[in-house]
Amino acid sequence: MKKIIVSVAVSTLVLSLLGAAMLYGAILLFPQLMEEYFSPVFRPSGREDWLFYAHPLILSIALKWFWERYKSLFEGGVLFRALEVALVYAVVALLPVLWLTFSAIDISLGMISTWVLYGFVQALAAGIVFARLNP
């Protein structure tokens, strides 16, 4: 149990830092695309802000569960196993949900693409943490 808590905690910390770094990186690299966050489809900052900041924890718990259940299927080195986890997460979870999101909400393809990349990189990082701490 302690191992699980430590893994989730480390993953949460890594995903939080990575998320912030990717967001500010995107602001530097794609400012015009980032302006889309001022669109009314995005919730203004307020009482629900904690939901956004809880996201790395939720993702870490979900991926940890997935890792513990299916890690025997992923073979090879740390990076390769993490890459497989990220790929599965992107194809099984991200792609269908973001497809639906794009079809229902007025956001650009560029914005959705950054979310796919963002999710993929986060799952890769979580995969590396889990493959190292709970191989």
Next chain:
Amino acid sequence: MKLIYTLLVAVLFKGAPAPVAERWVIQKSSNLRIEGKSNINSFRCDITEHLTPDTLYFYRDDQSCKPIPIKGGLSIHIKRFDCHQKYITNDLRKTLKADEQPILKIELLNIGYYNGDAGDIKGWVNISLAGVVKTAEINYTVKNGQPGQLELLGTRKISFSDFGLKPPQKLAGLIKVEEELNVRFQLMLRAVEAKEIPLQKN
């Protein structure tokens, strides 16, 4: 000697000329701009249509050289602001409560005494925005071009919080507009009548 005495008495006892009101009409070429910054980039919002052609009254007193009281001002439809970025434009209009309080009013109260072109002149205005009125000091530059024409350039930094507003923030505050805005207005004025009108108390 008698003539000199008479002239001296006339000069000493003549009452100071009463302040007179100059009447100026705001021209269509006038404009107002709001400049701001977000942590993504900076933006500039302009009025795309001309300002309402209101009249301003300047109560100038050349004897005392005191600040010149002004009556009149600008009324601006917030929905006419164009920030040249679709999302910022819509979000700023919403933040400024364009639906509930659609008019931004700048009522000119006074301006420091000037004669001809002048820079760094102080003046005071009442700014009405989102249902809040705030008295603020303005930095003016005055350009007296051709006779009967006057250009007033006014600048002032304001904060969203001055008017009880919260700057737009998204993604739990990670993407946000800065608190401070820079308001610039350029008033192109034309004298309505060549002769001056006697002072009328407000």
